[in-house]
Each structure stands twice: as structure tokens, then as C-alpha cells.
Amino acid sequence: MSDPVVPLTLEGAAVLHQMFRIRWDEWRALDAHSRHVALEEAGEWLQIKEGAEGGEQSAAYALLGHKADLLLLHFRRDFTGLLEAEQNVRQARIGRYLELAHSFLSVVELGLYESTRKIHEELAARGLAPGTPEWDAAVEETLDRQRKAMASRLWPEIPESRYICFYPMDRRRGEQKNWYQVPFAERQRMMHEHGLVGRKYAGSVRQIISGAIGLDDWEWGVDLFSDDPLAFKRLIYEMRFDEISAVYGSFGRFFIGIRAPSEKMDALMRGDVRGAIG
């Protein structure tokens, strides 16, 4: 297989992670009625977004630690939808008590390493070369087929799990170890092995990968969802020994959040943890 082969890739929902610090002093200085009105408004907006279709939802999480207090995770049909979500939050009454500390912009992505390998083998067997009309037609046909088959993963519903773990990552481009210089077959093998570890945790951890090359400062974003936060630690520790992570993984900041459903927004903003996430 001639190199470098770029894996076929499908894109779905546009994704924005917003990590806010809450301006607690100002919020608590607000009178009870204004707080109530702001929370009503915020809760209603969130409730609608929680109930939207796959690929159009938003969800809220209380974050642990000093990096930020609140994560809003938005899936939308496109970037205009994300800009609108940003403005909805900013223009809402609660918006002036939220300070945007971090964010991550990406697009749900499925990297079709296995399909890429197959199509290259098949077309080469038929004597076709990349760039020919037949080749391009075959690729397009594969992408269309997979796009339909994978629709629910490309436009996912946000899992209802209690915990979220988000982190951005790159594939390393070191002077000796450079992912983008590794032959396709090697990359495909490493991705496959990596997937086997993920599969072991399939019962306890749901994963959504989004691509951010050309969109944000890291190449990918990883969202893990689970009812057991230790599953994040075990899964990522085990994966770290995979060749692909050990040698080629470069990781950004990790954010751990606890789901705060719309009907409990009120308790969260009162600092009532058991009420907010119980």
C-alpha cells in the first residue's frame, strides 16, 4: 500500500466543550428572586437541549478542581449552531455569572482504518490506482454506506452516565517517533490493538471521539462517560501501555465532571451537591 495513506474519516455533529468558572461572589450577592428567575430560565433552556435529538443536545456537568466549575457540552448540526449555543448562554441572565475559562471545538469523527485497508486492498487487486475516477467513486460509495450505518454514532445522544472525563490529545510528531511517518499498516495494527482494550471496558465506559485538526489546538478530543469514575482511570492506565499511547500519545488537560441535570440546576447553584447530582 503506497504511503502515506490518510485514513478515510467520517464527520458528524459539531461539538463545543465550554468550561466555566462561576462568579460565586457576584452570584450570591444577587437577590433571591433574581437568582430564581435566572435559574428558571437556564433550567428551561437546558431541559429543551437535553431532550433534543442526537447531535443537537447540550448537557451540564459540575467539574471538580480549580480548572473550572461547570462544563457545558454542546452537540449541534454545524458551527453556526454552536455559535448560537455560545450566545444563548452568554445572553441568558445566568451568563454574567459564568466566566469562560476553557473550551474545545471539534467534530464527531470516526476514523475508518479498517475500511481504508479493505478498500485499498480491493481496488489494488482490481488494478486501480488512487486518484482514478473508479477509485474515487469506490471511496465515495464506501463513505456513503458507512455514514448511513454509523449515523447514530456520528450524531450521538449524550449518554446519561453520572460521570464525564474529557481530554484533548495529539499524535506525537517527534524527531524519531512520528505517527504521521508510520506506514499505514502499522498504524492500522496499533489502532486495532487499541480498540481491543477499549472493547474490554465497553460495558462500563461509553466513548465519543471528535476531531479538531484545523479547528482547535489539539488534534482530537476524547469524551468518556461512565457511572464509575474509576473506570476512566483503569481504562486510560491500561491503554497507556498500548504502543499507540505509550509512544505516540500526547495528552492535554483532563476534566472530570458529574452530571447536573436541568431539573437540579437550582440545587447546583445553591451549592447543594447531594441535591444537584443525587
Place this chain on the structure above:
Amino acid sequence: MSDPVVPLTLEGAAVLHQMFRIRWDEWRALDAHSRHVALEEAGEWLQIKEGAEGGEQSAAYALLGHKADLLLLHFRRDFTGLLEAEQNVRQARIGRYLELAHSFLSVVELGLYESTRKIHEELAARGLAPGTPEWDAAVEETLDRQRKAMASRLWPEIPESRYICFYPMDRRRGEQKNWYQVPFAERQRMMHEHGLVGRKYAGSVRQIISGAIGLDDWEWGVDLFSDDPLAFKRLIYEMRFDEISAVYGSFGRFFIGIRAPSEKMDALMRGDVRGAIG
């Protein structure tokens, strides 16, 4: 060809990217009339700059994420023109609601790798050596000719595309992989291959490269313009497998913006996304 050969380079318009955070709290605290007057003034200024000639325009973009809210992209005849643009924005009524979070200073640049190769070959064939008067005259003549031929690319109009992607970049100077130590012929080959990938996207992505060596903290700035933001992701992902990007590319922060034309500045500052960019 004796090394290190510095590629011949043409320079055109001076460029300034300004990324602002909007002080929403203060802006919204302003009375409606004052907001209206400030927006009228800003819209008029921007409208004039949108309609200026190539190499003298400004354009506004709403940015996604926490890095900044508003990108003003300025092309001018020289640095004094850019300083003036900076002061125009700062002294305008709207200026006190804009906090400059990032910027990038550069000059539109065309690297003439192909011409450099040709001229070196021709002159060497004629037995001339670099630094001789004949050599310098021939180089000057080439530059003049190209400067005329490339005038519209050196003093470009800002494309009307809906989306912009901006990022700064360096060529790596690692201990083993060092772009500035690669023989010219190798560099030229890699640039050529890189261009072929770019050409595949010519229908959907317009690109303006500007040079910043000696002007800002990265060596180049890249502006991509498209009506389909996923084209940024696909183009950059495909290019990342090119030898020149895989091995020698080092990238800064990525900024993604949606064009906000002057007549819709009002909607943008009201948080009306569909109105501002619809």
C-alpha cells in the same frame, strides 16, 4: 546548487490579525442609544474597509470558543497603516468594549521555490556565480516580473467565504530534523508535493500565506477561507501526512471564525447569531 539557498520571496500587503474578547457585561450595561451610536460608527468604518481595494481591506469574524470573541483582519499598504487601523478601533466608541487578547503581525508572502530553482540552474549554466552583478541583476529582474504577475495575490482581496481558519506556524529546527539545514532541492520537492495537496482543495478553500520572521513570534501565518468549515479539517489532516508537515511543521493556536459583515455588526453585538451571520 550551493547550499544553503534562501528561496526568493515576494512581499505584499502588511497584515494584522486582532483577536478581541468582548466585555459583554460592560457592553450590556450601556444604554440602548449609546450602543446604537457606537454600532453605527463601527459599522460605517468597517463598511468602508470592506469596500477598499485589495491589500487595504478589513473584515470581521465571530470567533468560536474561549480564546476570543471577535477577529478583525486588516490588510494595509504598510505598518503605519496597520498602526492606524489599531488606533481606529481603539479610539472608536466600541473600542472600550474590546479587549485585545491575541494578535499576529505579518506580511503577505509568496515563496518562489520554483523560480529560485530555475534561476539557479540557468545562471549556473551560463557560468555565473551568486553575488556577481549579473546574478543579482537576473534575480532582480525575476522578482520584478513575478511581482507584477502576482500582484493580485500579493495585495489580495479578503475572500467573502463564510468561514476563516487562522493559525501561525514554524518550520522545525530540531536537533536531528532541521528544515533550515535541508538541501534546497529537497525543500523544493517537499514544497511542491505540499502544493499538490493544496491544489486538490482549490475549489473549496482559498489560502493566504503571510511571513512573520522578524515580525512576530512564529515564522508564518496561514489564513484559510471556505464556505465549508470541514474543508479546513480535511485539508489540514491530509497535509499533516505530507513530509513537510509531518516532519517539519510546528503549529500554534487555531482560530475559527464566522464572517460578520458590517451591516450585521448590530445583530452580532446583540448576540443574534442567525441575524449576524445568516
Place this chain on the structure above:
Amino acid sequence: MSDPVVPLTLEGAAVLHQMFRIRWDEWRALDAHSRHVALEEAGEWLQIKEGAEGGEQSAAYALLGHKADLLLLHFRRDFTGLLEAEQNVRQARIGRYLELAHSFLSVVELGLYESTRKIHEELAARGLAPGTPEWDAAVEETLDRQRKAMASRLWPEIPESRYICFYPMDRRRGEQKNWYQVPFAERQRMMHEHGLVGRKYAGSVRQIISGAIGLDDWEWGVDLFSDDPLAFKRLIYEMRFDEISAVYGSFGRFFIGIRAPSEKMDALMRGDVRGAIG
């Protein structure tokens, strides 16, 4: 032993380090009565948490230097308990005078390198392979046994020592020196040698290791407790010559604190050092 072998690992209490800057100007501007009430409230809360069972305690330390002024160290049964501790501090009267400058989220961890080696040897001797039901059952049985034997280390009481030293760390994943690519037997030997140095200081330094892979920006957190702060320096200097630290250790920021017990919170916030920690 087939590689890469992931060491068996036990997890215990959830841990949150909170490093606060005290807003001294605002605090001192507060009237004496309000200060008294706030300190009473804070002191009572802390006293209860100091007296809680192992794995559910909190403790306060005055930090040296500019990084922060106050460290609150929380151990809890789970992450919800930690979020509650965060909210308790934030919602308390004293909370508005505390600015969260840093934090670290982790889980008490025991890495069972020795047990991992033994179980691999035994099971291999019995002809069993990893992933078989017998293998998994044997692993589960070992983990259960160790979890009981190690309960007091997994759910530790916070030592009463006068000084604390906290720092986060990674195992290096360099292009040549990569911990996650080292064969298990080598890793186990290095961990063992590392432990021998630690044991020399067992009389003067207590150590609690917590894991943060997938939870925070470093892989582990290290808490050392001692009545002699020079013991931290000697222990870590000696360890730095260990192969595991010299070659594979990567360290974050170091925080040094002096225990500030609940009954002396009052003196601490008055700036009375001898009264607060004497």
C-alpha cells in the same frame, strides 16, 4: 512474561488537594465580629473532618511562598464526597476570602508490582494464559485479598506530622526513554529498588501515593508527611539518583505546608504563626 504487563492496582479514598490564596485585604477589611463568626464556622467544620474516619478526613496547612497560602487536603469515599467538600468550603462564610489557585484530583493507589509478578509466574506455571476465566478469577481473588490486607493504607488517616510536601509526577514517555515500553521485570526491579530507599526514611517520613491518570494533568500525586522538613529534601535527593527517578521521573510543582489544626485556624487567619502552628 508477555508484555506490556499492566501492574495490578488497588484504589481507595478519593483525594482532593485545594491550594488557596487568601484575600488578605478583604479579610482584614471585615469587621472583627464577622471574622470571628466565619472562623468559628470554619473551625467547627474542620474539627469534624479532622476527627472523621480514615478515608473521610480533611486537614489544613499553611503554605510557604507565593504559589498559595492555604492547602486543604480532603480524603473522601468518592468524588461526590469531594464535590461536597469543595462546596462546603465555597459556601462557608470564609469561602469568599479564599481564591482557588491550584488543585489536584486523585485516588489513593497501591501498585502491586510484586503481586503482579507472583501471579503471572504462578499462573504461567499452571499453564494458564491471561484473559482466561481461571486467570481472571485468580487475579480477582488476589485483588480482594490485598484490598482487605491493605485497607488501612487505602483509606488512610492523615498523619499528624507538622509538615507536608506535595507534588505531582509523571513517568517519562520520551522518544528513547519510555517507561511504558520498559519490560515488566525491569519496571518491577526499579520499583523495588525505589522502595528500598523509601524504607530507609520510614521512621521519619510517611508517604501516600495517589493515582491521577484520567483524572488530572499528572499521572500521580505524592504526599509526604514529616516532623522534619529536611527529610523531604534528603529523601527526594537520594531517590533522584535511583534509576526510576533519574531516568523516568518527571515532576510538577512542589508545595510545602505546615499543619494548621482546626483549633488554631483563628491564629492562622490573624497572621499569628507561632499561635497557629506552635
Place this chain on the structure above:
Amino acid sequence: MSDPVVPLTLEGAAVLHQMFRIRWDEWRALDAHSRHVALEEAGEWLQIKEGAEGGEQSAAYALLGHKADLLLLHFRRDFTGLLEAEQNVRQARIGRYLELAHSFLSVVELGLYESTRKIHEELAARGLAPGTPEWDAAVEETLDRQRKAMASRLWPEIPESRYICFYPMDRRRGEQKNWYQVPFAERQRMMHEHGLVGRKYAGSVRQIISGAIGLDDWEWGVDLFSDDPLAFKRLIYEMRFDEISAVYGSFGRFFIGIRAPSEKMDALMRGDVRGAIG
């Protein structure tokens, strides 16, 4: 020549670069009379310093981009003179509208690579060894002679050029490529070649090198002065292919400024660009 040979070095004026952000909001909120008085005072101070002797001048530049708005460049006889310049600015009426964002402390420096080579050859030819009284006397005599010959470069007047380019730099100390381990003769050759490129631009660019080892966070500061800002870009791009820059150069942030003479301080602070620098 025995290694490592430290090149003989001459030091002249003490140099301080101060990069200020202007507090525009507060400045514009000031009444016209107070602004006038503050500008009179600042203009007079600057006028005196512009007219001082070489090695004792100050000059002002309007900076482009978000890093800072105003560069004050001070040359003085010693560090006490620089501290005084700092305090002059801070205590002036205009001082409270200037926020110090960056700075760089250094001493004008001439590295005598060529003289070092010669003296080593001569003295070795006479059979003398480094550290002997004869050797030290000969070195001292050379330094004295050069100090007189180079006086105007050691205590330079600030060029009147319209543009300034300032950046700090280090020589690389990598694991394989380490400037401080390169034999003296190699270093001297590379410095010599580097100088040849500089000489090509002698007509359009003036350069002042200052040393900051032991004084600030980078080893050297480079100030370039020109009436054509593109000359900075061309000079530095061409030099980047020199072995010394390509392999051993490590560069900090770049600052580009436009000279703002004292009599036009008023226009600059009104945001009147053409008036201030025209």
C-alpha cells in the same frame, strides 16, 4: 587552541527595554487639562533623554500588536541609571497610565571572536600559556585598545530610524547540538559567516547587540533599526539559514515598533498615528 575558549568580550552601556500597555480607558477618562500637563511633562523628559550623549539616551516607539503598546528604550552608564529611568517613568504623571508588561535588562556587548583567535595564536607562538601573567597582561592590553577603538559602538547613540525590531535569543544547549561545547575555531568561523550576511544589510539595518547572561532570562538581546521594516524580515530570514542560527539559535518574542519622537508624544496618546509618527 585549548578548549573551551571563552571569547573576549567588551561591555558598554547598560540597557533596559520597557514594554508598556497603555491604560487607554483610564487615560481617556482623564480631563483634557490633566492629560495636557502629563504629556508636557513626559515630552520634556523624553526630549532631554533623546538629546543626551551616546550611552545615556532614551527613545519611545509605538508597538504593533497585543503584546504591548509602547516601548521605552533606555541606555545608561550603569544599572543605577536604569533604576532611575524606571522610577522617572513610574513617578511621572503619565506613569499611572502605563502598565509594565515586559522588559529586558542587558549590557551593550561586543564579542571579540577575531581578536580572541589572534591573541591566542600570537601568545601560543610566543610559548605563553593562558593564566600566566604575560598572557593576562596581553589580554588586558587588547581589551583596553579595543575598548577605545569601539567606544562609539559600546556607548551608542540610538539610531533615528523609523522602525525598531527587538528580540531576545539564546545559543542552544541541546543534547546533541550544544553551542558551548563547539570548539572555538568552529564557533569563530560560524560567527564570521554570520557577520557576512549582516554586512550585506549594513546600508539598511543598524544593529545593537547586548548581553544578558546573568542579568535576564535570555542570553542576548538584539535591536535592529531600519527605515524599511521588511529589511528586518529579509535579514532574519536569510540569517536563519546560517549554520549558527539554523542549528544554534533559539529566539524569544519579537517586538516591532515605530519611532515616536518626544515632540509627537501628544499625537501618539491621542491615537493620531499620522501625527505621531508621520
Place this chain on the structure above:
Amino acid sequence: MSDPVVPLTLEGAAVLHQMFRIRWDEWRALDAHSRHVALEEAGEWLQIKEGAEGGEQSAAYALLGHKADLLLLHFRRDFTGLLEAEQNVRQARIGRYLELAHSFLSVVELGLYESTRKIHEELAARGLAPGTPEWDAAVEETLDRQRKAMASRLWPEIPESRYICFYPMDRRRGEQKNWYQVPFAERQRMMHEHGLVGRKYAGSVRQIISGAIGLDDWEWGVDLFSDDPLAFKRLIYEMRFDEISAVYGSFGRFFIGIRAPSEKMDALMRGDVRGAIG
């Protein structure tokens, strides 16, 4: 000599460097009487600390550049003494005009490379092995003897020199060049050569090394004291060519200060440089 040998090390005074930004606007807004009272109080405190015994003194320095304005250097018997010094400054009237921008926590340290070599040789000659009671007794006896002989260096008086240069440093732990993997005899030789360069400057520069492993973010702090600030530059430049610095040195930020004695605190805070340090 078996490796890795940890050099014997003596510890003395606890050291805290505090780098403050002065809140000039607020300070100048204060009425003259309150300023006077605050300065009297600060001056008296500092005078007492300047006159304390070796190992218990404090001193003040005016810093150059934007990193900070004022350095307070504290030597104390222990960390509680340092925490008290911190609180003394913070609780003083002047404290609210001082913003702590940087700090460094360490302990005066003497690394006994030469004694370590001797004792290893002697004990090995007597057939003793490390870790035996005889060996430990001999080491303890050496440390005791040296501790007495070196007392004035372990509990130093702060030199009265006009200038201070402070910087933190690490020994490199690179993938190829790793100080902590170098055989002891090599390390001892490099330390010895390094000391010879230092000795050349003994007449003009006094040096105090403090250790910070386990205490702060760098391994060591270096304080240089001189009446000629160019001596800092010359000493450090010459040392940078030493193998130990060239290959294994990694340096933090450099701070340059001018001594501001207690009786001139008043002039310093008025911005009267000649009065404060003349």
C-alpha cells in the same frame, strides 16, 4: 566506587526569596502621614532583621525590570521562622501595597563532593561497605566535623554588596545527558573544575548556594553578591562553557537587585533612587 553515589550534603539556614510588585497607584493614593507611619514600621522591622545574627537576617533589594519591584531575602533557623517572616510582611501596614509575584524556598546547602570521595576511598581501603554501622558512623563523624567547620557558611550573614543576582537551576535529566546517571567520579571532577572558575571571581563575587529539591520547583537557588554587576555576567558566561553548565545546567529566571538598606526604605518608596541606594 559503586554508583550512584549521593554526595554528602550539609544543610544550614532556611531561605525564602520574596519578589513583590509594589502597588504604586494605591501607595501614592495614601495620605502622607499614613505613608510615613507605614515606612517607619517597615524600616524598623528591617533594621532589626539586618542586624540579626548570621542565618537569621533579612535584606531588601530594588529589582530591575517588570518581573517584580522589591526582593526581600530572608534567612531563618527553620521554616516556621520563614512563615513568620512572610506573615510579618503581610500583616505590616506596608504589606497591603506589596503583591507577591514570585518566591523561592530553599535551605543553605554545601555539597561535600570532595569529602564524599575521600570517605569512600578511606572506608573502601579499610574494607568497609556502605550501609554497615562502621560506614555510617564514619559518615556521621565527617558530617559533624564539617558542620562545625562550615558553620559560618551554613548560617551566613547577608553580604553588604550593592548588587544581588538570584536564579534557580536544575541539573539536566535529558534522554542522553543525565546528571543523575553520571558516575560519581565524573560528577566530582566537573564540580571541581566548576569551583576553579568560581575561585577566580572570589575577590569580587560572593556566592550562596541553597538546595530546593523537594521544597520548590527547581533543584537549587544561586545567590551572587557583588559591588560590580558586570561580574555576574562575566562569571556566569565563563561558567557556561564549563562542562557541568554547558551540558547539565538548566536555568530559571534571573533577578537583579540593588541593595536598599532599611534607613533608606523611605527614599525607595518615594521613587528617589539616588537617595535609596546612593
